[in-house]
Amino acid sequence: MQIYDSPPTEHSVLEDIQGLSLGVFLCGLGIHVLTHVGLITGQTAGLAVIVSYLTGYSFGAVFFVINLPFYLLAYRRLGLEFTVKSLMSVSLLSVVTDALPLGFTIDVLHPALGAVIFGATVGLGLLAMFRHNGSLGGLGVVALMVQDGTGFRAGYVQLLTDAVIFGTALFLFPASVVGYSLLGAVVLNLIITFNHRRDRYIAT
Template sequence: MQKNTRKNILELFMIMLGCAIYGLSLDMISAPNQLTDGGISGITLLLRHFWGINMGLSSLILNIPLIFLGYRFMGKRLLTYTIWGTLWLSFFLWFWRLIPIIYQLNLEHDLFLSAILAGTLSGIGLGLVFRYNGTSGGTDIITRICQLKCGMSSGKVLLFCDALVLFASLTYLDLKHIMYTLVASFILSRVMDAVQQGAYSARGLLIISDQYQQIAQMIDLKLDRGFTYFEARGGYSKVNRPVIYLVVSPREIPAVKELISAEDPKAFVSVIEVHEALGEGFTYKQKQRHFIIRK
């Protein structure tokens, strides 16, 4: 019980922190440098430009009906975290406007730098929100509803919503600023994935060889890595044979290739990207990383 409580407190704090960083990016970089955004955030920027409406207030007002609409489609925990994230994002969109640093970072002379900073900060903020099971409301709720009711892809729904907002933003922004917004959006997606999925990526290897026993033994003895056997059947030969699967850090790949080549130069090896690896050797009691194979 105490462990779950501490976990919930950590999640709520990190969602708040993520909303603070995301709100800072919108107030400090996007708004002063005329970069827009997708979803509800883009609409708040549009309302601020035409009618001078405070972004925090408009964000809160726009999210209230969406939260009521999504009530029946979200579990109690997700709904609570959505309300929490929405309230904090609205607060920080109002709060950061009161800080003088907002007016000291006008980067209009360099839209490329503005796009990089906006994408990086927004990616870090939203990445933290999603990593700790939260949402910032807005189009996330619409996506959830369309996914459950219509079976639509969440990526397609988000893309459609963002495209509508960007198209509407052409009423006050020229094409150049929209293109730099797309640069910021690309950076945002990459940074958000990195934050959400883990600080580093691992590599998975599938190894098919007649000398699988010797290769497995060397992996255990010289690399000190665990592995798993998969039972596979050749598509042409119809012969059953084990396939070795193991996960290593990227810097260990050359050592594994050298080891395999020494045992069986004709072995088939497939290297795949693993976005996050959990468990012994990666998240705790991490084994020593080898730059060369132990002799």
């Protein structure tokens, strides 16, 4: 087997745009499926979904506002490029999640299948964004900081925070909703845990 010894290759601006755009679209698609079947999720998006259900405000608007305090943290610890990309991605996701129901409706979907579709699409979307030095802000920023600083996997950090959010959700939603939602969160976080490895992906 031939081994290539070459220095890391940086992403071009065009590669970043397509990678982040694909990531945002996949995440928006997953959230559209999630909210259609009335489920919740973890992380900052989960908080936004819960607030959206309880208040009637759109997910996009709530998600954008909740993320605002995390941008200062991202700038101080992860740099300007990461912060700008995350801000743009969050803003675009807010638009995508509000626009998708206008052109994409779902007739019949079992909550269990919806949870798996959500976990798979959002997991892949986040991977695309991580590999182009972006994120959807919020608690995902904290998870990446913990992984880079300690080596403790970002997926495990997110699983722990999800446990707190889902434990709280048991007091607000039926157990069946929380159970199916937990399935989606597990699929999502396992995808991140097994595939997000900076040492396996050398392009920056």
